[in-house]
Amino acid sequence: MKSKQFFAGLTLSALLGGGIAVGGYKLADSDAVSALQEQAQFPQVQYTSNMRSSNAIVPEGLNFLKASEVATPAVVHVMTEYDGGGAVSRGGMEMDPFLREFFGDGFGGMQQAPQGPSMGSGSGVIIASDGYIITNNHVIDNASKIEVVLNDKRRMSATLVGTDPTTDIALLKVDAEKLPTIRYGNSDDLQVGEWVLAVGNPMNLTSTVTAGIVSAKGRSIDILRSNNPNQRYSIESFIQTDAAVNPGNSGGALVNLNGDLIGINTAIASQTGSFSGYSFAVPSSIVSKVVDDLKKYGEVQRALLGAEIRDIDADFAKEKDIKTLNGVYLVNVSESGGADDAGLQPGDVITAIDGAPTHKSSHLLEQVARHRPGDKVKVSYMRDGKQRSAEVTLRNMNNSTELIKRSRAEAVTFDGARFEAVSKQEMNKLGITGGAKISDVEDSEFRDTGMKDGFIITRIDRQPVNEPADVAKHLKNIDSGVVYLEGVYPDGLKAYYPIGKE
Structure with missing residues (x-):
């Protein structure tokens, strides 16, 4: 019997040792733990004598000098910052849940009390000399600030071009030229038993190279779906290796002996939160397509068999x-x-x-x-x-053959104020999915509300504001009465403002 819904496929779970975990990690404070341990708390286990030694004997004449020399300069340290926050009351009174849902934590003197930022760390791979860098989505997810440290110790601010949670790939951009790069290799040609190198920044140890062999291909470990149960279209066909990969390696390079990029290191199987024998990388055949889509369209063009x-x-x-x-x-x-x-x-x-x-x-x-x-x-x-x-x-999720291109919402002017779209990075920082940022308040009809420039309107009388045009749409038909504008400031302070017409 035919279904009227579309299916991407059933992903079969695999139980490897104690569990599967991602490899970015937090550096914030003394009680912070690695993202690996946050994802799954595993019991401590003893290493057994049949564990593959890191001093494995390699064939005579084989060395990793060329691959290391080619890959290391193009692997960067990705440093992320996350803003904390929690609602507190000035008067110690608990806010009514309905009012919080309707007005936000700014209602009745409620403020978003800023907490100290936490830090995170991962790796990235430069794939274009003008500053495009690949990393994992989970390395930069919800980050309020992203910086990269090059192999030559230069530090640069990075912007988020786009992400694809279904493959755990993200694309960053830094303002630079003539950067060292890694060229794509063909992951299809990779064979089980072939030597590979993992290059990254584990445990904050920059420019670390480890070697191992490909132990399997096309491995599905169900980590992307388990970390995000709402993710229907996860693609897992990992390269499995026994190259040592630890927290901080996420987003780093997996290269062949020519130094060609054949995968992006993403996860490990571990009972301890550290490397215990197996690691997993997204193959370059998938990475290159996802990155190309993000650069061209701003969105991944997901094709479905139906x-x-x-x-x-x-x-x-x-x-x-x-x-x-x-x-x-x-x-x-x-x-x-x-x-x-x-x-x-x-x-x-x-x-x-x-x-x-x-x-x-x-x-x-x-x-x-x-x-x-x-x-x-x-x-x-x-x-x-x-x-x-x-x-x-092949069709898209709407059962058509059209490509979807993300266009940045245009700014609009309404009642003398200017409203601009909110950047993806700012949305991640504030935990919002859209909004309209106001400016020129003092020269507008909004000046008497007490609102300040930079305020991001997210709802107007329960109606979501996803882009600047929504402000005019929700306000232009108001003849009389008071409506409430709910939103958040760039520092995380939530507030609401009444506005009305007589």
Whole structure:
């Protein structure tokens, strides 16, 4: 039976040791712990004698000098700052929950009491000489300030170009020229058993290089979905290595022996919060596409097959009388989606996308993630024991082939005041999803409210303000009475202001 909803696929959880955790970490104060430990509190365990030694013997003549020399100058230290805050009452009276929901913590003398900022640390990779830097989304998520420290010790302020939580990739930009870069390598050519290097800043130890081998490819560990249960379209097809990766390595480079970027280090499997044998990186095949989208469109162009999928194990194959274990089972097909229009049906087993084998769901999701809506892919599949193929036109989440380009909301002037869009970085800092920042208050109809320049309006009489145009939309039709403008100042102080017309 066809579903009217779209499915990105079922991600199968994997239990590796004690758990999976991300690798950025906080530096704030004495009781701060690494983000790894914050994500999952694991019991302490003893290292066993069969753990791979860091002094592993390498083949004669093999060295990592070239890769280290090429990669190290292009890996940066990403330093983040997070503003704290909590609502307190000047008079010690607790605020009515309804009033807090309606007016915010500024109501009745309530103020947002600023707390000291906390600090975080991670790594990043310069991929363009004019200052574009890749890191992990979880390294900079909700940061109020982002700085990078280059390998030559220069410190620069960074702006956030865009993020993709579904792959845990973020793109930063610094104002610089002629920076050292790492070129993309082909993660498809990477083989299990191949030597790789992880370059980053673990435990605040800058420019650290560790070596290991690729121990698996196409690994799904369900970390992105578990950290954000509302994330429907997470793409996990990690490169698994045994190169030592620790808190602070997140966003750093995984390179081959030529120094080519073949992955962005993202997570580790650990029972202690530190490296215990396995680490995971987003393959460059996904990273390069995500970064290209963020630079061109400001948004990731997510292509969907239009089907719900699952892996096949021996028991499921026996239950459904499937003749292969190397494929992905179509549980359901979205009505009028790409797969449906191409003639695919529930019960089909997809064995390849554009000739690349899809032995499990992560393989299929990785192949589709390389494309944009409107792209056509050749899908090889089995039905009734016979091999078939079909050309599928991929769609977006709205079941169309259109590309979505994010445009910055235009500033507007209303009643003499100017309203501008709020930057992504400021939204992260203040914990808001939109708003309109006011200026020229003294020369406007808003001067008698007590409002100051820089105030960000987030709601007008319960109506959300997502962009500057919403201010005029909500206020222009008010003939009489009083309405309340709710919002927040750049320092985190929440407030509301009444405005009315007689």
